[in-house]
Amino acid sequence: MRSKSAPRRAADRIRETAFDLFYREGIRAVGVEEIVSQAGVTKPSLYRAFESKDELIAAYLRDYNQRFFQRFEAPAADHPDDPKAQLLAYVDRLAVRASRDGYRGCGLTNAVIEYPDGDHPAHQVAVESKQQLRDRLHEMCSSMGARNSDELADGILLLLEGSYVSGQTFGEGGPARVLGTMVRRLIDAST
Amino acid sequence: MRSKSAPRRAADRIRETAFDLFYREGIRAVGVEEIVSQAGVTKPSLYRAFESKDELIAAYLRDYNQRFFQRFEAPAADHPDDPKAQLLAYVDRLAVRASRDGYRGCGLTNAVIEYPDGDHPAHQVAVESKQQLRDRLHEMCSSMGARNSDELADGILLLLEGSYVSGQTFGEGGPARVLGTMVRRLIDAST
DNA sequence: CAGAGTACGTACCGATCGGTAACATTGTCA
DNA sequence: TGACAATGTTACCGATCGGTACGTACTCTG
Known part of the structure; x- marks a missing residue:
């Protein structure tokens, strides 16, 4: 070894x-x-x-998916049985990362845009991962007692995706800096 | 002719x-x-x-920028002196478009992701356009009497960008369907 | 109807793309 | 020491990439 x-x-x-x-x-x-x-x-x-470059791309995206959920779930350990705090821990860290120069967003989101064709393996792997995220968000919103957890989860997902791409567009001081505030407002309005 | x-x-x-x-x-x-x-x-x-493919790309993005602001400002005519209604008119139409199958998002957002290098003309044209949008949103939030118009504008921008990309990831019935609701909540919480 | 521009097409360039065939070399373990 | 698996070496493939030198067909003007 x-x-x-x-x-x-x-x-x-x-x-x-x-x-x-x-x-x-x-x-x-x-x-x-x-x-x-x-x-x-x-x-x-x-x-x-x-087998091919496409297969290497798919492997890259599977790796990315794994690392993403690691990062997404990691802060949960510090807040057992508190889904709101768990989510906000990730959100607050993302807000910082996505407001720094050189941020490149989410590799999976980027892949969907680079490969709009739904038949391409890159597209498929990325979409699958995003569906996992959507489900997980719904689960978290549900267990934090939101009135309409589907709706809240989708709203938060929009803010997350918006941060991924806006972080690339505007560097330092981009709109992602308000992510934490906005997620909190949506949660407060739904619970 | x-x-x-x-x-x-x-x-x-x-x-x-x-x-x-x-x-x-x-x-x-x-x-x-x-x-x-x-x-x-x-x-x-x-x-x-x-001159080159890059120049054609830049021309494409300038065209896109023009059509975008046309679409963004068009509904304003129906709601003179009502910035909130103007914004919501665009938002509600976007929510529909972005929740349909085959939606391809914003060409400018996509360009930033395809050309992460800030020196590339495609990146520059796209970022410039997004800065215009950010400014315009701020202006609108300001004139609708938001307490912290910078903050609200950035929150709305996150939701818009999130809709552009999520519309591509999830087809029919994607998270963009809640865009209107979420924008209204953020506005209500700020005014 | 002549001649000048202007607008366009034919045919091609070198470079790079993803991908492969054939063979030499290395490290590991028995 | 011998065998096997993993890697490197070299040279190549057809297709496509962005880009161009050069010849041709319009159309407008005198």
Whole structure:
């Protein structure tokens, strides 16, 4: 077993490098040549581990989905049995991140926009993840006693997605800075 | 002067075809060959009218910006001296459009995501347009007597942007259906 | 009807795209 | 030491990318 910081396996290096490049520069903007050269491997190694670029993209988005929900649920540990506080903990951290320069939003949201065709694996993986998020938000709103939890969850989802994209458009001091305030207002109006 | 419905000039046909293709399929996904062939012209005609593909992209986004503000301000005529009703008129129409299948969101928002590099003309044109929108929203919130008009305008902007992208992710019955309700709640809480 | 612009098309460029075939090299474990 | 799996090396494929040199057909004017 090698150290974690310098993965030995070519497939891992490719996966990590693809993650960074796809996220920062966009999926369509990054070619396989750029990925393998930056990962310090060669093209055949990429195609031994992944059937195609599309499959690598799907793997990237599955990785992203996993890391997203990790980040989304992580603050919950500090607020057991308090769904409102759990949600707000994520929201408040997002508000900070999305109001900083260089923020690149949500990789899954970005993927839907880069691949509008519903048949494309990238689109499908991303949409599936967003549906999970929508369900989870509904669950949380429900357990915090909202009158119309579907409605509230969708409202909050709009604010979240708005923060992801607005964070990229306006850098420092963008509209995402008010995210926490707005989520609180919607929650207060519904409970 | 020829009829408007079947433009004779190659440059016009290119501009219109590029608009449709860039918007529906994404900018990076569409090559110049596809544009000219669908427009029924040839590549040199494109490059006589536009310096480069990037310039054509910028022209597309400037066109989009113009059509956007047309659509944004159009309902205002029905509600003179009532900024709240003006805004809500646009919002309610957007909620319907963005909750239908096949919705492709805002071309300018999409462009920012496709071109994260701030030096790219596409990014610059799109960001400029979004800043105009942010200013206009602030103006409207101000004149409807909001306590903290900056804050309210940013909250509404988050909801709008959230509707643009969520409309693409979830088709029919997506979260954008609650847009009108949520905008009203934020306005009510601020006035 | 001649001639000048203007508008357009034919055919092509080098570069890069995603992807592959064939073979050499390395590290690991028995 | 020998065998096997993983990776690297090199060279290549057809397709498509954005972009252009150059020839041709209009149309307007005198």
